[in-house]
Amino acid sequence: MKGGEKMSIRFKIKACSLIIVVLLVSIFSISVFSAQQYDLLVMSSVIGGIGFQYSSGVARVLGVVLPDARVTMEATSGYIDNAKRLYAGFGDLGIVSHDTAREVYLNEGAFGGKGTSLLTIAPIHILYWNLVVNEDSPIKTIWDLEGKRVNLQPKGSSAESTAAKLFEALKINIIPSYYRHTEAAEGMRTGAIDSHWQGGSNPTWMEYSVRKPVRVIEFSDEDVAKIRKELPFLSKVSFPAGDYYEGSGNVQVVGTWALLMCRENLEEDVVYEITKGMYEHKDLMLAAHPGAADMGLDKVLDCTVPYHPGAIKYYQENGVQIPSELIP
Known part of the structure; x- marks a missing residue:
């Protein structure tokens, strides 16, 4: 075999090896990316209070249905404070009282500026x-x-x-x-x-x-x-x-009602899994506080603040027809 042919063969082998390495790196990168963790910050309430107990239940549900999420609870002074923090762009979700949720939706009171819009995931408790x-x-x-x-x-x-x-x-x-x-x-x-x-x-x-x-x-x-x-x-x-x-x-x-709410731009698939988890793992909510017995698909339409698209998808799959006024 001539020297030039040997060099050509070695070059082709190196080129093929390089392609294989690139492919392996790409596959590995895709695998790592797909399993990449992300953060979810839950606004809770006063430590030891009722809201904190319900929020703890929410965090437990998130831990089950979103295994790649790093869930953190942040203590607050209550459901109004939760709304204010979420409106200001801090955190991803939290429980908000129905009357305060209405104020956020209608841009009334402390929520009359240009803040983050909030959408409903589920009615949690009365x-x-x-x-x-x-x-x-x-x-x-x-x-x-x-x-x-x-x-x-x-x-x-x-x-x-x-x-x-x-x-x-x-x-x-x-x-x-x-x-x-x-x-x-x-x-x-x-x-x-x-x-x-x-x-x-x-x-x-x-x-x-x-x-x-x-x-x-x-x-x-x-x-x-x-x-x-x-x-x-x-x-x-x-x-x-x-x-x-x-x-x-x-x-x-x-x-x-107290409503579980989230920022409007939280990913639809994430909210879908959260909504599904709230009902399929209701036992975790009941373990946090017996008042979670109030939860149910028959209570969804008690809410007067629009739902997140991810939540709407779950409800419609389970026979709950969301009226136009509750669709953002």
């Missing part, structure tokens, strides 16, 4: 707004709270905002405090506060009621009518107080 007092308290109705010390939870939370609006609507003058659940329970025990306002219940108050019996103040039909005249986003609901407090039954209070 906020059963209720007032707890000690069983032996002389306070029987909401009107008995005139001049009394009522804890509304931290400023900026959905609890504080809703309570302030409610007492203003009823023209009831209270002495407000803004303690977290643990401090509020201690205040009730020592007599520093007369009542505590919350959206459901949480372990702090369940434990408290074991040591010292409590009672939930019932709202009459007349009370609810007066409240709804000024605050139509609140509805009459039956709070299953017996699920949380020994010896209690169902109590009539007011409530509104």
Whole structure:
């Protein structure tokens, strides 16, 4: 074989080897890219509070259905704070109260600027707004709270905002405090506060009621009518107080939905998997808080804020017809 032919053969072998290496590198790169992790930041709530428990359930669902996602929970002061942070471009998803979600959608109040649009993924739970007092308290109705010390939870939370609006609507003058659940329970025990306002219940108050019996103040039909005249986003609901407090039954209070929402540009396939996971892994939500029993495909149309396309895809696949006003 001549020298030139040998060089030609060696060149062809090297060229083929180079092509194979390039192909292997390309295949490896595609494989690595397809399994590449990404971050999801969940706005939660006050640590130890009801919203934090539900948000923990959401994070657990994400961990199951999105194995490539690095899920981080960020503590906030509540559902209103979640909306403000998401609107400002911080985070990917979080639970927001229905009335606040409406404000974001309609660009009202604190959401009148040019922020990030938010879309709904799923109704998560009903906020059963209720007032707890000690069983032996002389306070029987909401009107008995005139001049009394009522804890509304931290400023900026959905609890504080809703309570302030409610007492203003009823023209009831209270002495407000803004303690977290643990401090509020201690205040009730020592007599520093007369009542505590919350959206459901949480372990702090369940434990408290074991040591010292409590009672939930019932709202009459007349009370609810007066409240709804000024605050139509609140509805009459039956709070299953017996699920949380020994010896209690169902109590009539007011409530509104809390919605899992996300930034509008979150990828459709990601939102689809999240939506699917919320229903198929509802047990994880129930483990976080029993109030997740409120969730269901039959509740989807209770929402009045448009859904994300990824969520719409899942709902339509499962027989829920989304009306045009809920399609962005």
